Amino acid sequence: MSQDTLTDTLIEDSAAKLFSTQVDKDRRLRAETGEWDAALWQQVADSGFHLLLASEASGGYGQGWTAAYPLLRGLGYWQVPLPLAETMLAAQLASAAGFDIPDGPLTLIEQGQGNQLTVAAGDGLATLSGTAHAVPWARHATAALVSLADGRVALLDLQGAPGVQVQPHANHAGLPSDTLVLQQARLRAVAANPLALDRPVWTLGALARSTMLVGALESALEQAVRYAGERVQFGKAIGKYQAIQQQLALMAGDVSAARVATQVALADAPGGDQHSCAATHFSTAVAKVRAGEAATRGTSIAHQVHGAIGFTHEHALHFATRRLWAWREEFGSDAAWASELGRAAIAARAAGFWPGITAKTF
Structure with a gap:
């Protein structure tokens, strides 16, 4: 090790x-x-x-x-x-x-x-x-x-x-x-500013929130999967129904994508032996967009699976989902970061699009 x-x-x-x-x-x-x-x-x-x-x-x-x-x-x-x-x-x-x-x-x-x-x-x-x-x-x-x-x-x-x-x-x-x-x-x-990074608080704050979103998404997903296995309707657990399985699978895919995007951004962030900021802004934007989109769909799916009980204050689900709603907006929403990426891609034009994607910077 x-x-x-x-x-x-x-x-x-x-x-x-x-x-x-x-x-x-x-x-x-x-x-x-x-x-x-x-x-x-x-x-x-x-x-x-x-x-x-x-x-x-x-x-x-x-x-x-x-x-x-x-x-x-x-x-x-x-x-x-x-x-x-x-x-x-x-x-x-x-x-x-x-x-x-x-x-x-x-x-x-x-x-x-x-x-x-x-x-x-x-x-x-x-x-x-x-x-x-x-x-x-x-x-x-x-x-x-x-x-x-x-x-x-x-x-x-x-x-x-x-x-x-x-x-x-x-x-x-x-x-x-x-x-x-x-x-x-x-x-x-x-x-x-000690970093070669514009808006260091805004950008690195978005990276931190993206990672926190991943954790809250994992919590909401685990609660939804657990409840689907416990809640019995018409003689069997609702997790046995294909419609529920499909929704949980969609949420799991979103969580996985958000996790990977965030881990890439963490590796591109300055700190420790890593001082380059060349890809930090791009990778953070991708992570915040992916985590924010996952939060929007994930909270909807988790509450649909739980039904009415998931909206009660007594149930634990709201501690995760309310944080997801809050953190997806803080340090720039997924829409705001997507707009930044979109404007940069348009400015790079066709010749710069693929090189910008592979270099993680437009």
């Missing part, structure tokens, strides 16, 4: 042990009331998961995105109510930019993409003003990693910082997706 394979196995085993034993219905429901699960976050922090992508020089583990697959997939599969994905990405970009990584959970902001933000030179450090929408877990985050439109990245303190107002909102899953109103909020640190 290679060292990389051993590392991936250890991460996968550790994540499965923690999430499967500690994350239950009560924890998920409490998160939807706005309660911060400090105990669960401390267990994650003690494991070092949040620093997996950060460089060793900054106190992290210097792993690549492929090593993060079990964690990100696990967030979806066990519906973990924590901003671990956001913190992992923020820590990676902060460490690559030479910033000291703030303690505690972190969140992400991309200037533009619906956020009306302006940067002004202040007395010393720059300031940020305007409104940022749908900032995940902002009310609980100690700081935000901000990707600026001018090609820089910055750190913004949140908790109790002057000029920072948090307006609580929730996404379809009932998880924090807050609005930040900033009035000359002083940036803690500013540096050039």
Whole structure:
């Protein structure tokens, strides 16, 4: 067994042990009331998961995105109510930019993409003003990693910082997706974007969400298959009926395609020994499109198989499907990413289409 394979196995085993034993219905429901699960976050922090992508020089583990697959997939599969994905990405970009990584959970902001933000030179450090929408877990985050439109990245303190107002909102899953109103909020640190990647927060955030979508899809599929084998109608399990089998087979195919597309994108993402970003944007777009489409069809099939019981709050299915509805829209919907790919393909014209596909860049 290679060292990389051993590392991936250890991460996968550790994540499965923690999430499967500690994350239950009560924890998920409490998160939807706005309660911060400090105990669960401390267990994650003690494991070092949040620093997996950060460089060793900054106190992290210097792993690549492929090593993060079990964690990100696990967030979806066990519906973990924590901003671990956001913190992992923020820590990676902060460490690559030479910033000291703030303690505690972190969140992400991309200037533009619906956020009306302006940067002004202040007395010393720059300031940020305007409104940022749908900032995940902002009310609980100690700081935000901000990707600026001018090609820089910055750190913004949140908790109790002057000029920072948090307006609580929730996404379809009932998880924090807050609005930040900033009035000359002083940036803690500013540096050039350390990656050769435009919109690093938006793009890598979409990659993280794609992987989380895969995990939630796998959970919904397993629940649907299990229920189809348990629910008896007209004297036999509904899973014996060809129509149900066909729908589950379609969902399984979608989940498999989304998983493969996401794993390709993870391999193309910068991190660890992989520093090239040449194919990152293309592969992430494909992954977000495929995972988003799978989420749309998969939630429909899972609820059709379950019938009325799947829509009840008491049943566990909604924890997966509501996350699928939320995450398919965050960091760009599948339609938005498909439009980007389509415009690039049209610009490449016929002569550049096939070379662009094979090189994973238009």
